[in-house]
Structure formats: C-alpha cells, structure tokens
Amino acid sequence: MKIFIVYCHPSQDSFTKNMCDAFIKGIIDSGNEYIMSDLYKMNFNPVITEQEYIRDANYRNFPEVASDVLEEQEKINSADAIAFIYPVFWTEAPAMLVGWFDRVWSYGFAYGNKTMKLLDKAIILCSAGNSIERLEQFGLLDSMKKVMLGDRLYDRAKQLEFVVFDNTSRENELRTKNWETNLQKAYEIGKIFFD
Numbered sequence: 001m002k003i004f005i006v007y008c009h010p011s012q013d014s015f016t017k018n019m020c021d022a023f024i025k026g027i028i029d030s031g032n033e034y035i036m037s038d039l040y041k042m043n044f045n046p047v048i049t050e051q052e053y054i055r056d057a058n059y060r061n062f063p064e065v066a067s068d069v070l071e072e073q074e075k076i077n078s079a080d081a082i083a084f085i086y087p088v089f090w091t092e093a094p095a096m097l098v099g100w101f102d103r104v105w106s107y108g109f110a111y112g113n114k115t116m117k118l119l120d121k122a123i124i125l126c127s128a129g130n131s132i133e134r135l136e137q138f139g140l141l142d143s144m145k146k147v148m149l150g151d152r153l154y155d156r157a158k159q160l161e162f163v164v165f166d167n168t169s170r171e172n173e174l175r176t177k178n179w180e181t182n183l184q185k186a187y188e189i190g191k192i193f194f195d
C-alpha cells in the first residue's frame with residue numbers, strides 16, 4: 001500500500017517530528033511505501049485566494065486549480081491511504097494544515113462531481129499538550145474528531161482512525177516519561193494499520 005503523509009509542524013525539535021519518524025519506520029518495516037508533504041518545509045501557501053474562493057463558492061470547476069494544489073491532489077490520487085500528523089493548536093490542526101484543506105479539498109476534487117479517489121484508509125495522529133481527560137471535559141476531543149472525521153475525511157476513505165498522543169506539553173513530566181512508549185505506539189500503528 002502507498003501512504004501519503006501530510007505532516008505539519010513548525011519545528012524539527014518536537015515530539016511530533018519524532019512520532020512521525022517512528023510512524024514512518026513502522027510503515028517501512030511493514031513493507032509498505034510512503035510519500036510525504038512536509039507543509040512547513042514546502043512553505044505551502046495555506047491562504048485561499050479570492051479567485052479560488054469564488055470558484056469553490058459557486059460550485060465551478062474552472063479555472064483550473066493552482067499548480068501547488070494540483071500537485072497535492074495528484075499525490076492523494078496516487079496513494080491508497082492518507083495520514084495526517086500534527087500538533088493540536090487551539091483544538092484544531094495548525095493554520096497551515098487548515099488552509100491546506102481550504103485549498104486542496106477544492107470543488108470538483110473533494111466534493112461536487114469529485115475526482116478524488118476513495119482511499120482505503122485514513123489516519124490522524126496528533127499530539128496534544130493536555131491530557132485526554134482535559135480534552136474530554138468540554139467535548140474538545142469530540143470536536144476535533146467531528147471536524148476531521150465527520151467533515152474533512154467523512155466518506156473519502158473506507159476506514160478512519162483518530163489517535164491522540166496526550167500530555168506532550170513541555171511543562172508536563174509525562175512528556176518525557178511516556179516518550180519511548182509513545183514512539184513505540186506510533187511505530188506499531190505504522191506497522192499494522194495499513195495491512
């Protein structure tokens with residue numbers, strides 16, 4: 001299986017980067033292959049233009065999408081599965097990834113008379129500074145899941161999964177205590193999820 005990883009974190013010095021590397025190692029060890037968009041490294045432009053907005057808002061598939069958007073759409077359609085890896089920022093994905101959806105999930109590709117293929121699997125791996133208990137307190141975890149699984153991914157993949165690595169705040173002693181266990185978990189997910 002070919003997995004397209006959409007990775008979004010501003011810093012190499014992060015738990016999320018290490019978690020992504022462990023996940024990739026699992027993919028390789030399972031005999032699967034991957035391609036990746038590292039949005040910060042690519043300096044991906046997440047800001048939808050007026051022209052793009054008018055195109056999508058009026059349900060038109062003209063003019064052609066921009067070349068950077070087309071490249072992302074081609075990566076999706078060349079893959080069997082997709083994985084999103086990011087840190088939670090204000091109960092959402094980082095703005096660059098949110099903008100990636102604004103632009104790449106365009107009319108005629110992700111909705112409407114869509115050309116996006118039905119993927120076999122989709123997984124979200126995110127890190128959160130807070131504990132799961134805190135994220136569940138006001139339904140924050142449910143909100144994140146609803147947006148990612150119920151809206152952005154929805155029926156675009158046959159199997160959906162949402163994984164949170166919690167307590168990763170630098171103020172929290174569990175960040176260091178759980179570090180190796182969490183990387184092992186990311187590795188195992190990479191190894192078994194795509195079989």
Ligand SMILES: Cc1cc2nc3c(=O)[nH]c(=O)nc-3n(C[C@H](O)[C@H](O)[C@H](O)COP(=O)(O)O)c2cc1C
Nearest residue numbers: 014015016087088089090091127128129130168169
């Ligand atoms: C701008 C910003 C907003 C954040 N918002 C949240 C949040 O809403 N919920 C949460 O649990 N953690 C939040 N965090 C914490 C990050 O998710 C946490 O720093 C990250 O997962 C730690 O991993 P890292 O080493 O990969 O950066 C936020 C961090 C930043 C910098």
